[in-house]
Amino acid sequence: MRKCDVAVIGLGLMGSAALDALLSSGVDALGFDPVGAGANRGSSHGSCRIFRRFNFENPNYTALSDEAHAGWIRLQEAHGQTILTPTPVLEAGRPGSKMVAASRAAAIAMGHPDPALAAAEANRRFPAFDLPDDWDVVVQDGGAILRTEVVMEIMRARAGNRIIAQSAQFEPRHDGVSIRTANDAFFAERAILALGPWLGRALPKLGALLKVTRQAVGWFRPARPEAVALGRFPIFIVERGANDVVYGFPNFEARGVKAAPHNHGPVVGPDDWDPPATDGELGLVSDALAALVPGATGPIIDRDICLYTNSLAADRRPDQGEEFIIDRWPDSRLVVCSACSGHGAKFAPAIGRRLARLATDPTFEAEPFFRLSRYSAFA
Ligand SMILES: Cc1cc2nc3c(=O)[nH]c(=O)nc-3n(C[C@H](O)[C@H](O)[C@H](O)COP(=O)(O)OP(=O)(O)OC[C@H]3O[C@@H](n4cnc5c(N)ncnc54)[C@H](O)[C@@H]3O)c2cc1C
Incomplete structure (x- = not known):
């Protein structure tokens, strides 16, 4: 033995x-x-995940992000391969969005300059977007594409x-x-x-105490490739409602814009991977891109399924x-x-x-x- x-x-x-x-x-x-x-x-x-410094989920996670960031940089330097590609993170939601407010508060709590931006200014800075004028927006630096x-x-x-x-x-x-x-x-x-x-x-x-959910992911052929290129386009998380959150990445791997719903899909078992992500499951994403990020919208050219494992609220x-x-x-x-x-x-x-x-x-x-x-x- x-x-x-x-x-x-x-x-x-x-x-x-x-x-x-x-x-x-x-x-x-x-x-x-x-x-x-x-x-x-x-x-x-999969190729990537979002690295955020300020986490709307819990302000306590900032210290964890900073500790992890140092770890990623050490690994990157030891191996001479890119692990983090610094990229701003745009988070936007309807007026009063709790997600945007929590992200902003997490930044301010660390003495960071206020990351809030007028929606019109965000649309100017990132021309693929068409966010409504009255939306709340933050753009945090310290974000990155994590090459998983x-x-x-x-x-x-x-x-x-x-x-x-x-x-x-x-x-x-x-x-x-x-x-x-x-x-x-x-x-x-x-x-x-x-x-x-x-x-x-x-x-x-x-x-x-755990809930495993099926999460659909899609890659979209962007209407305006130049507007979604790395360096011109942020990582984004847009919240149109409590159960309507969509996130996405710049087209950094010449595969289109990777975008997905962050709200939980159906509860499944750990071996339930089929069928591949359907158009229906990605419909929320197509709608959100068409309404808010028209430069990124377009046909679905690739798709994937991944599982979230969510812990229930503590009592x-x-x-x-x-x-x-x-x-x-x-x-x-x-x-x-x-x-x-x-x-x-x-x-x-x-x-x-x-x-x-x-x-x-x-x-x-x-x-x-x-x-x-x-x-x-x-x-
Ligand atoms: C669609 C999607 C998008 C996400 N986006 C982000 C994001 O943008 N930013 C972010 O920070 N996080 C993101 N996450 C979350 C992140 O990817 C997960 O937190 C992380 O990958 C979980 O890793 P894990 O090692 O806990 O689990 P897993 O990656 O599932 O690893 C578990 C491993 O256990 C192995 N295993 C199971 N049974 C056995 C056994 N009996 N013996 C040996 N091995 C076994 C499996 O083969 C598997 O490799 C996302 C997740 C998903 C699904």
């Missing part, structure tokens, strides 16, 4: 970042995942032969965790479960209802990570560090808003 100090089961962005943090600090760690970098399963596939495909490849390469490319079943024991793959048995002192949408299936009590402390779960699992030597909720990718280096510390430093705790004890089922 092969032994290690820490096993990381699941090597999406979070597990890969945790394994990287462990190996970088000399811990005897192994990672398990049957899915290779670039495969279109799990929540981390590059990240996954770099992290897998860094871990080298510490990766077992197989599915792993685990069984907690009083002194550690037994792990079994199709071919081998392992014993780890501790294990980090970074299973993305599969986490609830492995731990049903945790599954009761023991106020939160926005989607804060991640990053904690030790009670009465075991397991650490759990539900870092998805549709906006976890940007934080991966910071979350990976927390997971590694939870597994190796008994005095360490993640922030209270990440802990299981915010739910009465775990108090």
